[in-house]
Amino acid sequence: MNAREILVVASPLSTWRMEPQHGLAAELELVSASLLPSEILHSHVSPDHTVFTVTSSDSQLSLSVSVGQGFPKKESVAVEIKGGQMGRDEAAGWIDWVQGKLEDWDEDQDYPLYEAMTTHFLPLLAPVGTTPSPPPSKPPALAPDVPTVPHHALLVSHHLLAPSKRKDLHALSSSLSLIGFSKTGHPGIMYAIGDLLDLEEWIREVKSWQWLALRVRLAPVPVPEEAGNVVQKGQETGARGGKGRGEWTEMEKVGEALEWLRKRGGEERAKVLTDIGIGAGGGKG
Structure with a gap:
């Protein structure tokens, strides 16, 4: 990571520390610390919301996260999965998938944004050869006695x-x-x-x-x-x-x-x- 990238990551931390009640500084530090060497976090702060993106040299996908007023309420967070060659149907599938994962959002957790990022979203930035496709929004129900796929x-x-x-x-x-x-x-x-x-x-x-x-x-x-x-x-x-x-x-x-x-x-x-x-x-x- 070069000096410019360090500055980009560091700049929102100083801004968020001015508003400790939001808890965003600690969340971003944890997310940043969990990144792999191939992954880079960029961010932009405005008066009413903060946007940060995570890109990886190993993946065709990238993550864009917008955090607005009212954090840590679920309604204040929007996650978008982007890809350079993503078609309309694939993009729609990812939107449904993201909404399903955000249903697990628990604002009473100590670090809900960090938990969501490390559990659901950062694992998507896999090497190019294993870039995932959006899973179906509702998997078919299985009969109780039918063995499931491991x-x-x-x-x-x-x-x-x-x-x-x-x-x-x-x-x-x-x-x-x-x-x-x-x-x-x-x-x-x-x-x-x-x-x-x-x-x-x-x-x-x-x-x-x-x-x-x-x-x-x-x-x-x-x-x-x-x-x-x-x-x-x-x-x-x-x-x-x-x-x-x-x-x-x-x-x-x-x-x-x-x-x-x-x-x-x-x-x-x-x-x-x-x-x-x-x-x-x-x-x-």
């Missing part, structure tokens, strides 16, 4: 060291019948496979713990080739209506994490880490 998700934090967090990850993943691993040390990596609703609950719970720069690097997406593997692993009757207790592994090195991923899905699966710059130099660490 999903997977990835969380990355500055570090994972505390014994209490490591113990809680084992317990939580077991209770939600998830399969996955946590890589301790620097950085902290948490990868899980399971049902969509269970993964969403897992992310909400883990995010509620105290972290330094926790980031949802892969929001839950389907992994169709995992269907057989997940069924085989759900041997035990237990938590979550008899789906099994899951299987959670703890490791210390990035290379071990990459090997775990390759065993389940080859090099394509390992890309969930290498595409974000973890282990790309050979898988050691």
Whole structure:
């Protein structure tokens, strides 16, 4: 980041600190701190609203967020997903998707804007080869006894060291019948496979713990080739209506994490880490 970009990011902070009741200074600092090296935040402040954008050299998409008077009420926040070659239908799909995600907005949270950005919107700035398409606004209902397509998700934090967090990850993943691993040390990596609703609950719970720069690097997406593997692993009757207790592994090195991923899905699966710059130099660490 060059001097000009630092100035652009810093300028609204000094303005917002003049109005601490809005809480926007702390929110923007948290969002800025969670950005990857390929991502840049630009902002513009006017008397009645603030607009900031997040762009990434790895993505065709960008985010534009407008925060008006009345923050942190949901009505004061508007999020727009932009793309250079986005058609009308795709743009309409993203508008519906954004509105659905903003339904989760909770103005009573300490940092509602930061929570929404890191949970729903920043993960969209994936590498170009995996740029997501807008999902359907209403997924089809599933019969209770029909197996669902497994999903997977990835969380990355500055570090994972505390014994209490490591113990809680084992317990939580077991209770939600998830399969996955946590890589301790620097950085902290948490990868899980399971049902969509269970993964969403897992992310909400883990995010509620105290972290330094926790980031949802892969929001839950389907992994169709995992269907057989997940069924085989759900041997035990237990938590979550008899789906099994899951299987959670703890490791210390990035290379071990990459090997775990390759065993389940080859090099394509390992890309969930290498595409974000973890282990790309050979898988050691």
